[in-house]
Amino acid sequence: MTQDLNTLTETASQTAGPYVHIGCIPSFAGLKGIYAEDLGLSPISDGAKGQIITITGSVYDGTGWAMRDAMIESWQPDAAGLFAGQDGADPAVNGFCRFAADKDTGEFTLRTVKPGKTPMRGGGFQAPHISVWIVARGINIGLSTRIYFDDEDNSDDPLLSRIEQRPRVDTLLAKKTGDGAYRFDIRLQGAGETVFLDL
């Protein structure tokens, strides 16, 4: 026998299910008015400093089908790389957004400010990126990934540097499609599978 560690074990995840919108985006599910407004409607408010961008994409299952029931959350710093609550952070950037795949097309849109690079513990910087968390029916534990940008310098990013198969880095890069417009598709399984994270 030994002493007891007195630590606890994390509660097990379960799928968010097909009706996740009721709890997280009630207006999407048809529950209008239960709250004054849905949580996480926008990561920015008027006057946010930096470049306003729009990221469009879909979440594809292993058969290549664009899922109609995925819910996504994003978290990011402001244009200077500061997170909400940190000293000097842009008060017009709360950094959090919740959005759903369109129920007819499966496409999602995130309108936000392009994030800045962020300092690492112990030195160095991470290239600009947005953290993303995906839940849906059939996803037993939420999937984490990141949106980087194909028009930024990603060469020294510590996470991207760890990806052994270099072509897979491409799955984390949003592709510029126009002025302030990017495309970012997420593939859960199979050819072109997105790099998912365990951080």
Added chain:
Amino acid sequence: MTDPATDLGPLIPRNRAVHPVPYDPGYKTSMTRSPNLPLLSMESTPSEETGPRFGHGLLAELDNNLILNWTKGKAAAVGERILVHGRVLDENNRPVPHTLVEVWQANAGGRYRHIKDTYFAPLDPNFGGCGRTITDEQGYYEFLTIRPGAYPWPNRANDWRPSHIHFSVFGHSFGQRLISQLYFQGDPLIDMCPIAATVKDRGQLDQLVAPLDMTKARPMDFLAYKFDIVLRGRRQTMFENRPEGM
């Protein structure tokens, strides 16, 4: 960012063995929605250690009362009235104060108020099906609701979900984000459910089952169920701010 006075240290790496398997043929939809390739593991960074904060100002008075929130207090939902209460803690056994807890569920007949739910059990005009609250200083939360009904779902030919309440918790770090489900003590459908069965560690599944708690039941009004939730913790030692190996 790495101010020694405020840096709580990295998140404790997630033990995936205590979570459901991502790919489980018993739960058919998971077969095409689970990555084939290994996850990329790395120590957490500020992107995972920070996270959105929500203040008590977000909440309206009836947000944690699912019996009344859909009708704004005008009429009560049908069903067995219950209080669900508990604490949000972290792996270090510390309370997680001031964190948002959201819940959603079917009505007493097992029907969700959702555009995609076509089960013929009727909607309750007095029940919406979602609620939210923020934990107090000691990590406590509570909801008043009705016990949701079991319902059939398209998986194998005759699969039924046990009564359950979905819950979503933020913690203080985006890397702590958790969505799961609460089941009820004694429900025979738990052991027949392919979704519950994605959790292979029996002790971990047991931790998703809320016991009846007569100490919080209110006579002639509602029963109570207790449900604690554990989020990932932070690795706090005095040696966090040294370069690795030094």
